Amino acid sequence: MSLFRLFFRAPSAPAARERLQVLLAHERASVGDSDLVTKLRDEILRAISKHMQVDDEKVSVRMERGAQVSTLAVDIEIPFDAGKKAA
């Protein structure tokens, strides 16, 4: 079984290399807080809290950092009467 493994498994080093490249590109950018995705996250949440009382439990933020594109998903439950109170 171990012989089979030795010969037929794809090498893992390329995966390691790619993961590190993506991660380090993002981390180098974030030194001095210039990571765009993090900045956007904070500013979006600040903008929203200006207009309504944000319940932290009702906000879900997801990020996925990729080599070419990153995604930022901010999911916020806005109660029906939130707008009225702020107005």
Added chain:
Amino acid sequence: MGKVIVVTSGKGGVGKTTSSAALGAALAQGGDKVVVVDFDVGLRNLDLVMGAERRVVYDLVNVIQGEAKLTQALIRDKRLETLYLLPASQTRDKDNLTAEGVAAVIGALKSSFDWVICDSPAGIERGATLAMRHADVAIVVTNPEVSSVRDSDRIIGLLDSKTLKAENGERMEKHLLLTRYDPARAERGDMLKVDDVLEILSIPLLGIIPESMDVLRASNLGSPVTLADGRCPPSVAYFDAVRRLKGETLPVAVPGEKRGFFGKIFGRKAA
């Protein structure tokens, strides 16, 4: 109430993070709800070993400073739905870890998880002492090598004096996890013997993890080894360690040691 485990060693590079991830994934595969907490503020790596490095939004320091809710900072594993990660901060320094903040986070995690595994940073500074502070059980990760054994002895001293359990006059449950054990070097007589390490540190043996390419492969791929390949020798050793952690009595097999019929029957006992 969940159990809090600290995975600690004093020395760096002995396998704390690898073991935290492997034990966490092994426990979660048994259906238990597990969270692995990275205490290495400034030099986090648990996210990388668990393959969640691209999905970190908030971290332990954000939660402690009140910038994010605990539920927002927890990252659920993509493969195992009962396995969670609480990453450390990469940019803040460890002074942002406050004793009260850590106490609150651990308290909250204990109430919703079966196991809270605290991956300690190397050294004996703030991060390491806070990681062990609230532990019910300590796993001391040691390599069969002089400097590692010496540092483990030092850490055992801290576990018996600086933890909440110790301060309350209770006995801290400690286990030895011998990692990076190389059967070939042991055969040549160039490595400290298991019995020597056990005699010096005198804490019960939780398991012996063989030095293996499988561990390297798993971290290259961003998967705890017990999840990447459950049947490779290090994984089998981690799964056995988990059974012992849960109270089972299993003989500990020394990797590469050929045992006769009697050896198998009168195998080494854990503890």
